Amino acid sequence: MDLLIPPADQTWQERAKNFAETILFPQELELELNGSLSRETKDNLRAEVIKHGFAGINHSTEVGGKGCTQFQQTLINEELGKATGALWAAVWHPAVPLKHGTKKQIEEYLRPSCEGKRRACVAITEPDAGSDTNLIKTTARRRGDRYVIDGEKWFVTSGDEADYIIVHALIDGDISKPTLFLVDRKTPGLSIKREPKFTHNYIFGHPEFVFQGVEVSEECILGGVGMGLELTKDWFVEARLQIAANCLGAAIRGFELANDWANRRVQFGVPIRRHQAIDFMLADMAVEIMAAKSMIYRVAWEIDQKIDRKIIHARASVIKLHASEMAGRVLDKAVQIFGGRGYMRENAVERLNRDVRVDRIWEGTSEIQRVIIGGQLAKRGTGIFTDWHRPQTK
Ligand SMILES: Cc1cc2nc3c(=O)[nH]c(=O)nc-3n(C[C@H](O)[C@H](O)[C@H](O)COP(=O)(O)OP(=O)(O)OC[C@H]3O[C@@H](n4cnc5c(N)ncnc54)[C@H](O)[C@@H]3O)c2cc1C
Structure with missing residues (x-):
């Protein structure tokens, strides 16, 4: 049993660490203090992503990507997740379902997205449909060989930056035909209604979109009529793994900063780590991080081994739930160890603590992850979570 990180993967890890520390970290305070980055800074970041080979x-390399394994991506996302203000999002991950596009869609959307020439956002959530996607109302009505989309989408991450939207709509309002459409941002009838502010300062916005008689051709359907939910399932696995890796990175940075501070800060004649209350907090943080890392690396590796899709789906929920809640606990302790300084926005620990809160909400809330895990337990028994992967012997 070999748990060593292979040299090629280590190289990705080191490159990502260097990228986070030298390119992303220096942008953190500008983003925090101004609430956004200038156009010039965003464009520079995009150029740096390409230059450093993270586009x-x-x-896969066939469509212009880098063809990283899930394990390599996990190592990269862990390092990028150490940056505050979700600066990790500067490294774009073109949406997974795009690989199911037609040849034309791959050339028009996926390849230029991999190359950093285009950017997508994904619009599923609506005012009345969050965790329960059965309540989606956005409709694509067939009109000859075209479709007319009407509806409202909320929390569309990077919607202010994207030049096309992957939108989830029901064909003719039929709930059995959830379908993804590729819609160019400039299509008439598509507009941003509001750009609300959120707890975190994210490098991009999360605007609300209105689709009013947005007419598209049938060539804009991604992956086929009725395939909307199916395509998003695989995508959730990768997105949940990415969130887990980002949370791990955030927790590690907070832990390292708190550990260092506990050595340097002297109160009552000794470094505060000599007070057992602080020492025990650090010990608990170490244990939490070690457990999360072991789980996340394991599931990333299992995906690369192409083990059963249903098992992977269930385990992706486990790591998303665990890592996001772990990061919340670890970073709350990091703030406490810093005392008043942990409450200052100029302190990375304060920002990380705020940033990871959303990881318990997006891509399926913690409650929804528990619903998925509980459902899998009922359907398949405990082994889906307690068994260890074995190679086929026959
Ligand atoms: C910053 C941000 C960015 C986002 N980006 C995107 C994006 O790019 N694209 C997109 O489509 N969406 C995006 N979302 C939306 C996100 O996925 C939803 O907010 C999330 O799925 C929860 O939906 P909701 O907010 O409507 O909450 P609701 O579904 O209304 O849930 C409210 C509460 O009820 C609980 N709950 C609901 N159902 C159950 C149940 N069956 N059992 C137990 N508890 C339950 C939830 O866990 C939660 O605590 C984003 C959200 C945020 C905050």
Whole structure:
């Protein structure tokens, strides 16, 4: 049993660490204090992503990506997740379902997205449909060989930056035909209604979109009529793994900063780590991080081994739930160890603590992950979570 990180993967890890520390970290305070980055800084970041070879890490080289394994992506996302303000999002991950596109869609959308020439956002959530996607109302009505989309989409991450939207709509309002459409941002009838502010300062926005008689051709359907939910399932696995890796990175950075501070800060005549209350917090943080890392690396490796899709789906929920809640606990302790300084926005620990809160909400809330895990337990028994992967012997 070999748990060593292979040299090629280590190289990705070191490159990502260097990228986070030298390119992303220096942008953190500008983003925090101004609430956004200038156009020039964003463009520079995009150029740096390309220069450092991180463009399209999650897609194959045939379509212009870097063809990284899930394990390599996990190592990269862990390092990028150490940056505050979700600066990790500067490294784009073209949406997974795009690989199911037609040849034309791959050339028009996926390849230029991998190359950093185009950027997508994904619009599923609506005012009345969050965790329960059965409540989606956005409709694509067939009109000859075209479709007319009407509806409202909320929390569309990077919607202010994207030049096309992957939108989830029901064909003719039929709930059995959830379908993804590729819609160019400039299509008439498509507009941003509001750009609300959120707890975190994210490098891009999460605007609300209105689709009013947005007419597209049938060539804009991604992956076939009725395939919307199916395509998003695989995508959730990768997105949940990415969130888990980002949370791990955030927790590690907070832990390292708190550990260092506990050595340097002297109160009552000794470094505060000599007070057992602080020492025990650090010990608990170490244990939490070690457990999360072991789980996340294991599941990433299992995906690369192409083990059963249903098992992977269930385990992706486990790591997303565990890592996001772990990061919340670890970073809360990091803030406490810093005392008043942990409450200052100029302190990375304060920002990380705020940033990871959303990881318990997006891509399926913690409650929804528990619903998935509980459902799998009921259907398949405990082994889906307690068994260890074995190679086929026959
Ligand atoms: C910053 C941000 C960015 C986002 N980006 C995107 C994006 O790019 N694209 C997109 O489509 N969406 C995006 N979302 C939306 C996100 O996926 C939803 O917010 C999330 O799925 C929860 O939906 P909701 O907010 O409507 O909450 P609701 O579904 O209304 O849930 C409210 C509460 O009820 C609980 N709950 C609901 N159902 C159950 C149940 N069956 N059992 C137990 N508890 C339950 C939830 O866990 C939660 O605590 C984003 C959200 C945020 C905050």
